[in-house]
Structures are given as C-alpha cells and as structure tokens.
Amino acid sequence: MREYRAGRKAIFCDTPAAVKVGKIxxxxxxxxxxxxxxxxxxxxxxxxxxxxxxxxxxxxxxxxxxxxxxxxxxxxxxxxxxxxxxPRESLALQINGPFQVILTDGISRLFGKPGDWLLDYGDGHLGIVGADIFATIYRRLD
Structure with missing residues (x-):
C-alpha cells in the first residue's frame, strides 16, 4: 500500500498527473x-x-x-x-490503488480507496477526498 506522510510541503508538485484545484x-x-x-x-x-x-x-x-x-x-x-x-489553491492527485496518509501527529492514519484524491493543501497538511465528493467540492484551476 502506497504511503504519504503529512508535514512536508508540496509532496507531489513535480508529478505530471497532479492538478491545481480550488475548493468551491x-x-x-x-x-x-x-x-x-x-x-x-x-x-x-x-x-x-x-x-x-x-x-x-x-x-x-x-x-x-x-x-x-x-x-x-x-x-x-x-x-x-x-x-x-x-477558497484556496491546492494540489490534487487521483490515486489508482489503495493508499494511506500518516497525519502530522505521526500516528493517525487516513485510508484511501482506488480512485480517491490525495490533496496537498500546501502547508504540510494532506487530505483524502472520495472521487464522488471531489467532483462536487473542487474545481480544476489548470
């Protein structure tokens, strides 16, 4: 299972599949x-x-x-x-397999399913948004 760790800024800013999004x-x-x-x-x-x-x-x-x-x-x-x-700009990456995010406390974990979006808010915090919800609360900026 792929793992992402909160606390670092711009963890996937160089990933071509990442898109800039704004929360509605x-x-x-x-x-x-x-x-x-x-x-x-x-x-x-x-x-x-x-x-x-x-x-x-x-x-x-x-x-x-x-x-x-x-x-x-x-x-x-x-x-x-x-x-x-x-409203604020974030980076989003849709993940094709199961994945997890270790939160800033270094202990708590969030679990994503295939198709969910990983959000990098640009301040070291990460989030997971289900594909069904992502389409209703985020808009692409690029």
Whole structure:
C-alpha cells in the first residue's frame, strides 16, 4: 500500500498527473471540542483535542481540524455554529490503488480507496477526498 506522510510541503508538485484545484466555497456546521475524542471519518478514525474544530458538511460527513489550521480555512458567518470555507489553491492527485496518509501527529492514519484524491493543501497538511465528493467540492484551476 502506497504511503504519504503529512508535514512536508508540496509532496507531489513535480508529478505530471497532479492538478491545481480550488475548493468551491461551502457552508459547514462547526463545534469546538472541549475534551479529547475520536472522530470517525470515511477515511479512518482521527483524534480531536480541546480547541479543535469538528466540521460537519451538508452531507453529514465530519472531520476534525486543528484550531490554527481551521482559522486559515474557514470564516464565521452570522450564525454562531455555521462557517464558510475560504477558497484556496491546492494540489490534487487521483490515486489508482489503495493508499494511506500518516497525519502530522505521526500516528493517525487516513485510508484511501482506488480512485480517491490525495490533496496537498500546501502547508504540510494532506487530505483524502472520495472521487464522488471531489467532483462536487473542487474545481480544476489548470
């Protein structure tokens, strides 16, 4: 199984199949964690620590985001628990086989299926987005 490790910038910027993408702005529901917990995502179980945000999309899918990263990726709306994603450029690579991402804590792992997209957000963070979801929340910039 192919493995990618978060924490390094631009891990596949020289890969010809990588494409520049922009996230389409969307509204999400957010709660901030008061005590450590585990969040079950479609790609695996991820820890959330006090102060982290747990983001919930309109589809019901959830994922935790460290507060410092959350503040760069989301902005508040007039509703207390609703935030809007901030459009930003990322690199995306569709992976043809099973793969995993080791997150910045060096322990937590996300698991991708064939056809899922690996996202490099350009700040050392990586993500996995299913092909079905990718088509609705990202647009190609190149």
């Amino acid at each position: 702005p969307s509204r999400v529901f957010v709660r901030f964690v008061e005590k450590s917990e585990s969040i079950i995502t479609r790609e695996g179980c991820v820890p959330a620590h006090p102060g982290d945000a747990v983001v919930t999309a309109a589809t019901g899918e959830q994922w935790p985001v460290v507060r410092a990263v959350f503040d760069r990726y989301y902005e508040p709306t007039s509703e207390a628990t609703v935030f809007s994603s901030i």
